[in-house]
Amino acid sequence: MRPILSHFVLFLMGMLFAPFAAAQVEADAAIQDARDSLGGRGAFPWYDREADAPRPLRLRTVEDDSDNRASDWQPAPATGTAVRPPNLSWLGRILQIMGISALVALLVLAVVLITRAFLSGEVMETAGSKVVETGHDVDRVEHLPFQLRKPVGDFLSEARRLYEAGDYSQAILYLYSHFLVQLDRQHVIRLAKGKTNRQYLRETRSRPVLHQILEITMVGFEDVFFGHHKISREQFEASWNRLSEFEAELTQVERAAA
Incomplete structure (x- = not known):
């Protein structure tokens, strides 16, 4: 089994x-x-x-040879898919130029405003000092060796007004007063009550130019004020035409004292 x-x-x-x-x-x-x-x-x-x-086989890489083949196929061109951002560098340059231009304009405006303010202050200060000096000059009339009507402005302005009006006799009075006041301001003479014209003239001997101008003007002044004579235009202009020379000499005195 x-x-x-x-x-x-x-x-x-x-x-x-x-x-x-x-x-x-x-x-x-x-x-x-x-x-x-x-x-x-x-x-x-x-x-x-x-x-x-x-x-193992080592195969040779075959490049595209579509032109040598019996084919209508062509390789598709490579297309980039990345999107390039727009070039905005020109906008940055424009904004930079505009910013610099605005800054320069503000600086120029600031300089102009500061300059105007400075010049305005200088003008106001000069005008104010001139008003004060004119007031002091008019106040000095009581120290003059003669009685004279106070002018509306300063002595020189009144002399010019009278000269242009043809009143040479009155004009010489204010021109002489102007010379005395300016000499006192620069400490060439010292105005005081009781002094005579001759005393003031002697005080200017250290300044020959000022001495000569003051002497010519003093003679015309005394002819009118004490002698009650009228002077001619030529006599008045003998002093008036030397006004710039008188002021230049006083400027030298002021610089020497500074």
């Missing part, structure tokens, strides 16, 4: 593994056929006969 069972088991196993064995035989036969084919005279660069294994 056991032999029959054993044969039956072997039969079943044979039936079970028979397809696998047949497939293995066929595979081995195919491999052998391939070896026989590769082992012939043909050249197969991808097969190594000695190692019975494939060998």
